Amino acid sequence: MLKLNFMSLKLISKDLKLLFVATLFFGAANGIFMASFNNYLADVHGLDATARGWLELPRELPGFLIIFVSWALLALMRESKMAAVAMALSAAGAIGLGFAADNIVWLVTFVSIWSLGDHIIFAVQDAIGLQLSKEGASGRRLGQLGGARNLGVISGVGLMYGIARLIGDRYDLFYLIAGITTAIALVAYLGIKTGKGETRSRRIVLKKRYTIYYAVSALFGVRKQIFLAFGGWVLVKIHGVDVSTIALLYFIASVLGVVFRPLLGDVIDWFGERLVLALDEILLILICLAYAFAGDIFSSTAAIYVLYGAFILDSVLFALRIARNTYLKKIAETPADITPTIAMGITVDHLVAMSLPVLSGYIWSSFGFRWVFILAAVIGLAGFFVCLRIRVPSKAV
DSSP, X not given: OHHHHSOOGGGSOHHHHHHHHHHHHHHHHHHHHHHHHHHHHHHHSOOOHHHXXXXXXXXXHHHHTHHHHHHHHHTTOOHHHXXXXXXXXXXXXXXXXXXXXXXXXXXXXXXXXXXXXXXXHHHHHHHHHHHTSOTTOHHHHHHHHHHHHHHHHHHHHHHHHHHHHHHOOOHHHHHHHHXXXXXXXXXXXXXXXXXXXXXXXXXXXXXXXXXXXXXXXXXXXXHHHIIIIIIHHIIIIISOOOHHHHHHHHHHHXXXXXXXXXXXXXXXXXXXXXHHHHHHHHHHHHHHHHXXXXXXXSOHHHHHHHHHHHHHHHHHHGGGGHHHHHHHHHHOSSGGGHHHHHHHHHHHHHHHXXXXXXXXXXXXXXXXXXXXXXXXXXXXXXXXXXXXXXOOOGGGO
């Protein structure tokens, strides 16, 4: 499978090799960050569910502003250089969290710096991958990059797991490693030369033809926040799962992702974005119901394994977010629209991402955690019908 999906290094360009390297090393950093973050907030800063929800406001603010940030950066540089800027910010944020976030002000500051870098890379990584993909094989290319990212997550989370088991939860060491691997990704992005001679957009793009794309982006914002902010929070706060176990779950999901992410990219090319994204919403509904009711339906031992399964499945299915960008490539009026429209999509999804966690934290504290996931399931049902409205021009199929 790997041999089929990851081409021989002799057959791919230098730019693509560097993109794989950058994706691999930032995947390691991102895996460390995501696998440790909820435990870090609970153990080091003692946040409760309400405070955890409020932290999402500054963490997601860079995503809301990314349309303006990307517009300003695109006026100065290509996407690959924007990716290098993103890596510099993420490295600074990781090091700050590990060594200087000794109060809530610095916590918010360094989380925001990390987040700004993270959101810039979200705005450009698929655009770079699409530039390096063949016609009709965009899903495969982005799936391959997703597989490389998962290899990085495996390495980073595996290292974090080993450190946690041997010497304990050393968050300073975790984030130092994240900073170093991000710096390596920065160097790789600086070497990428793709896009020279092509027209790039120097304006903000907001067009009626991309309405469904914006709607799908908002749905991804729901999914992302429920999973990142409260999926892991259920495991940590309700079931007392420690950081090494969370790291192990990310490790398992990433191993599966190495195989399934390239395959899911092919599935998008074969069956189209409409079917794939609609099915994703159905699976999301089932995952939300598992988080809400596993403890009521199953024994305590069985329930925790059901939740582990839901956590892993949701992590693997995150790969399907690439479908919205392959859809965008098919409907784009011009290639110059792609990067700013991806950025606009990120801004739209953060309109949801900035408000939903605060509301969810309030619901959790006032009515219990189950209602957070019931709300998410209802939104997922609405999202299913939105995805059924996706249409691709016949010439792009």
